[in-house]
Amino acid sequence: MNLSDEKNANGISAGARIKELLLQNVAVTGLLILVISSAVLSPHFLTVDNIFNVFRQWTMVGLIAVGLTFVIISGGIDLSGGAILALGAVVGASVAPHVGPFGMVLTVLIVGATCGYINGAMITWGGIPPFIATLGMMTVARGLALTVSDGRTIESNLPPAFKFWFGTGYIGVVPAPVLLVAAVFVIATIALKYTLWGRYVCLIGDNSVGAHRLGLHVQGLTRNVYTLHGILAASAGLFFLGRLGVGDPTAGMMFELSGIAAVVIGGTPFTGGMGSVPLTFVGLMVIGLTYNILNLMSVSPYSQDIARGVIIVFAVMFSIRRLAASKRRR
Amino acid sequence: MNTLFRKLTLSLAACLSSVFAVNAVAQKITIGISQPNVEHPYRVSGVERAKAWAAQRPEVSLTVLDGRRDSAVQMASIEDLIQRGVNIIVMSPNNSQALAPIADAAKRANVPLVIFDRKLAVDPSLYAAYVGADDAEMGKAAAQFLAQKVGGKGKIIQLEGTPGASATLDRKKGFEAEIAKHPGIQIVSYVGHYRLSDAVAVMEDASIAHRGFVGVYGHNDSMAMGAAKVVKERNLKDVAIVGIDGGKEGCDGVASGAMAASIYYPTMFPEALDIAMKVLKKESVPKITNMTTPLLSKANLAQYCK
Numbered sequence: 001m002n003l004s005d006e007k008n009a010n011g012i013s014a015g016a017r018i019k020e021l022l023l024q025n026v027a028v029t030g031l032l033i034l035v036i037s038s039a040v041l042s043p044h045f046l047t048v049d050n051i052f053n054v055f056r057q058w059t060m061v062g063l064i065a066v067g068l069t070f071v072i073i074s075g076g077i078d079l080s081g082g083a084i085l086a087l088g089a090v091v092g093a094s095v096a097p098h099v100g101p102f103g104m105v106l107t108v109l110i111v112g113a114t115c116g117y118i119n120g121a122m123i124t125w126g127g128i129p130p131f132i133a134t135l136g137m138m139t140v141a142r143g144l145a146l147t148v149s150d151g152r153t154i155e156s157n158l159p160p161a162f163k164f165w166f167g168t169g170y171i172g173v174v175p176a177p178v179l180l181v182a183a184v185f186v187i188a189t190i191a192l193k194y195t196l197w198g199r200y201v202c203l204i205g206d207n208s209v210g211a212h213r214l215g216l217h218v219q220g221l222t223r224n225v226y227t228l229h230g231i232l233a234a235s236a237g238l239f240f241l242g243r244l245g246v247g248d249p250t251a252g253m254m255f256e257l258s259g260i261a262a263v264v265i266g267g268t269p270f271t272g273g274m275g276s277v278p279l280t281f282v283g284l285m286v287i288g289l290t291y292n293i294l295n296l297m298s299v300s301p302y303s304q305d306i307a308r309g310v311i312i313v314f315a316v317m318f319s320i321r322r323l324a325a326s327k328r329r330r
Numbered sequence: 331m332n333t334l335f336r337k338l339t340l341s342l343a344a345c346l347s348s349v350f351a352v353n354a355v356a357q358k359i360t361i362g363i364s365q366p367n368v369e370h371p372y373r374v375s376g377v378e379r380a381k382a383w384a385a386q387r388p389e390v391s392l393t394v395l396d397g398r399r400d401s402a403v404q405m406a407s408i409e410d411l412i413q414r415g416v417n418i419i420v421m422s423p424n425n426s427q428a429l430a431p432i433a434d435a436a437k438r439a440n441v442p443l444v445i446f447d448r449k450l451a452v453d454p455s456l457y458a459a460y461v462g463a464d465d466a467e468m469g470k471a472a473a474q475f476l477a478q479k480v481g482g483k484g485k486i487i488q489l490e491g492t493p494g495a496s497a498t499l500d501r502k503k504g505f506e507a508e509i510a511k512h513p514g515i516q517i518v519s520y521v522g523h524y525r526l527s528d529a530v531a532v533m534e535d536a537s538i539a540h541r542g543f544v545g546v547y548g549h550n551d552s553m554a555m556g557a558a559k560v561v562k563e564r565n566l567k568d569v570a571i572v573g574i575d576g577g578k579e580g581c582d583g584v585a586s587g588a589m590a591a592s593i594y595y596p597t598m599f600p601e602a603l604d605i606a607m608k609v610l611k612k613e614s615v616p617k618i619t620n621m622t623t624p625l626l627s628k629a630n631l632a633q634y635c636k
Binding site for chain 1: 368369370371373374490493518519520521525526527530531532534535536538539540552556559563
């Protein structure tokens, strides 16, 4: 580290500095390569219309990915995001005619918080490994969504204000839901990087025994993290509802896996202890833009899956290598 | 854990029902229905029709089991049905090949099988009857309608169902074979997994990549309605959208003008149950019953939509 600092101070050529910068974060480099090659491949790619399209399509997975960033940093994992999304969407659609936009959003967020809190409780009080506890929640929440909706897609008359902010509205050229989710990303970034709570979350993932000896309430913090994930996943359900206008109990299948991929591509290790919300966004865009460019190029839908799988594996491989290298240097 | 629990509860239920069966006046006819899943709108309305049918027949007791989109789960649940000694099993396999061994098991236990919707890849002697509709014919009907509607030229976007499912393969095959007769029409395919949300996402991309497309063919109505949503939001004019199923979504879509047509795919209920009753009464039934699949448009909406 010292060596490279000295070099920089001495004024190395601009090319070397850019190289250093690009290597420092593989996810960003990968995203840049993806954007440039996509722009070359399709004339429709780099248009305002298309980019905001992609942003809006990935708002739901994005919210789950933000929650997962905290969960994974704290040393856990959560598989219930997609199912909580579906439960949120179905509950939202069912209560919409009775309680007005604010009541509806509040109800859904409470449902999500409850699911998330139960996840945390199972893990901290029940001593169940996070993978199993949240797998259980994934099944239960999906079952609840199917029960509440009676297996049907619930069509609902949504309040116009809700539809505007969570679905079809535009502020200038920016879709309103994209603005809302961007705000969530900014707040989450600040919470993780610049608050004591954020540092505690990193600490319990890095060294939970140490955190405990330091006097931190590790179990309480763990429950907080899972509750946050539940709230964000349920709010993703609100965006589903706003976008499609219906509460679909099968919504959000496998979203948790895309979310996990986004977090890991963004360089957060499965072992926890460190990570970054902006880089999760970069990971999310690596996945989202891959889907988009394959669709824009009308690649055969069957081979699209192959391309996506390969890109995700390579992206994760490079970010993990980079991580290992940085650890060695330390 | 999960299957163990299911088995426990099922066997418990079986014990209880055998206890109560003694008290029952007459022996009830038990029919087991196995659906590959019970959350898809098509499956839901099938189950509802079956229950309505059974509600009018006090001598029949109906058990509906969910295959949870998993061939192994469905296999286990049908084995349980055989163990419980139901009189007849009415089933639609999650996967034609994977569920094939169940035919032997049913034969050994002397439980007749009525297959509906999706075929079972076994020798026809192993089941009593099959009720279905020809997916390739439906694809062809959609192609004929769309080709005429767009005047034989332009780009048509095909929203495919779950890859590998027999319905997807046949709906695609029948459609593409018919469109091949119109050299002016180009097909672009996307996968929407039979879901509204997936269809909306790919249609947003498709409508950017293929400006000026003239038609959309969805392998089901959910996806066709997803396409209609994007077409409406983007203010695209003169796009003919055709779906398949003719359930509630399709009826609403055609009625509102969002869709030009939907090919009606029958839920096979209560027809499959009527055939099952005939099988139980040892009456002769046709081995294969192909239901008609009419094209729903504004003209004949009242006839098929209730």
